[in-house]
Amino acid sequence: MTDITKLPEPATIILAGATGELGFLIAGFILKRGGVVKALVRQGSSNPRVSELRRIGAEIIEVDFADVDELTRACAGGTCVVSALSGLRDVIVDMQMRLLNAAVAAGIPRFIPSDFSIDFTKLPDGSNRNLDLRREFGRMLNDAPIAATSILNGMFTDLLTGQAPVVLFKIKRVLYWGNADQPMDFTTMRDTADYTAAAALDPTTPRYLRIAGEVATIRDIQRAASEATGEKFGTLRPGGLGFLGTMIKITRTLSPQNDEVFPPWQGMQYLHNMLSGKPKMSPLDNDRYPDIRWTRIREVLAAR
Numbered sequence: 151m152t153d154i155t156k157l158p159e160p161a162t163i164i165l166a167g168a169t170g171e172l173g174f175l176i177a178g179f180i181l182k183r184g185g186v187v188k189a190l191v192r193q194g195s196s197n198p199r200v201s202e203l204r205r206i207g208a209e210i211i212e213v214d215f216a217d218v219d220e221l222t223r224a225c226a227g228g229t230c231v232v233s234a235l236s237g238l239r240d241v242i243v244d245m246q247m248r249l250l251n252a253a254v255a256a257g258i259p260r261f262i263p264s265d266f267s268i269d270f271t272k273l274p275d276g277s278n279r280n281l282d283l284r285r286e287f288g289r290m291l292n293d294a295p296i297a298a299t300s301i302l303n304g305m306f307t308d309l310l311t312g313q314a315p316v317v318l319f320k321i322k323r324v325l326y327w328g329n330a331d332q333p334m335d336f337t338t339m340r341d342t343a344d345y346t347a348a349a350a351l352d353p354t355t356p357r358y359l360r361i362a363g364e365v366a367t368i369r370d371i372q373r374a375a376s377e378a379t380g381e382k383f384g385t386l387r388p389g390g391l392g393f394l395g396t397m398i399k400i401t402r403t404l405s406p407q408n409d410e411v412f413p414p415w416q417g418m419q420y421l422h423n424m425l426s427g428k429p430k431m432s433p434l435d436n437d438r439y440p441d442i443r444w445t446r447i448r449e450v451l452a453a454r
């Protein structure tokens with residue numbers, strides 16, 4: 151007969167940002183994979199996702215994210231902290247730093263920051279405001295006495311049917327600058343969340359895990375759009391990457407929106423980075439959790 155006092159404790163993941171788009175999916179996948187989720191949410195949060203998180207089995211801990219002692223108490227007993235917070239310097243550097251200090255003080259062995267992006271380790275400072283902040287936090291994370299793992303997933307494929315004006319459905323064109331044959335990395339938010347959940351529950355992850363649900367060029371996206379819609383898509387190239395760089399400068403000057411996390415010029419910086427090929431990831435760690443089935447760009451475009 152099994153001695154239940156000897157059964158291993160399920161891994162307990164302390165999740166910040168669980169009320170967000172990605173964080174909520176991560177919570178669901180951790181629970182599905184048998185882990186315990188303790189979701190840190192803002193005090194008095196009125197986000198409807200709080201009750202949804204409770205309903206799916208997460209424990210909710212309301213915290214003052216400005217208070218490291220409170221965060222430390224909330225982290226007690228965790229096996230890994232996962233941050234899916236989104237924001238600018240006050241969140242990505244300052245708040246994640248407090249969370250990191252709390253994780254270290256609570257003796258948590260592992261930390262997964264809210265990186266979830268193209269491979270910013272290969273990008274120069276100044277080429278992408280949001281990724282500069284992640285590199286800055288990453289340097290402090292490297293110096294902290296805790297094991298860290300960043301999940302780098304390229305662009306969320308989902309953006310191709312939303313915020314990223316790449317597939318122009320109305321005029322049946324795929325918009326790009328530079329080289330239409332440049333390979334780029336795409337992963338859906340859902341697949342990224344599932345992989346992150348698996349990594350959070352895996353005690354042996356390395357500093358970086360790089361994934362791409364699909365590696366695609368502009369011509370591949372053009373083909374995927376044609377197959378998904380049954381209509382022939384062309385391409386639209388206003389110019390080279392130098393021209394896109396100038397457009398970014400003009401847009402940033404005319405419409406700075408510096409307090410926005412994703413103003414149009416920042417999305418353009420992201421596209422510029424990807425089309426430059428600099429953040430292209432290789433090798434990929436897709437096979438680390440073989441149960442994950444990667445969603446194709448064609449499927450995302452067809453489901454829009």
Ligand SMILES: NC(=O)c1ccc[n+]([C@@H]2O[C@H](COP(=O)([O-])OP(=O)(O)OC[C@H]3O[C@@H](n4cnc5c(N)ncnc54)[C@H](OP(=O)(O)O)[C@@H]3O)[C@@H](O)[C@H]2O)c1
Pocket residue numbers: 166167168169170171172173192195197215234235236237241264265266267268303304305306309
């Ligand atoms: N690779 C890509 O293409 C791509 C695209 C989009 C996003 N991302 C990344 O994915 C990650 C998650 O993004 P998301 O879209 O899921 O973000 P989101 O939906 O905006 O959620 C952000 C989460 O952070 C919390 N948060 C933000 N500011 C906070 C503060 N001051 N105090 C406490 N909590 C705060 C929010 O809490 P409340 O609910 O209380 O506000 C929410 O839980 C980010 O790193 C983002 O950059 C990547």
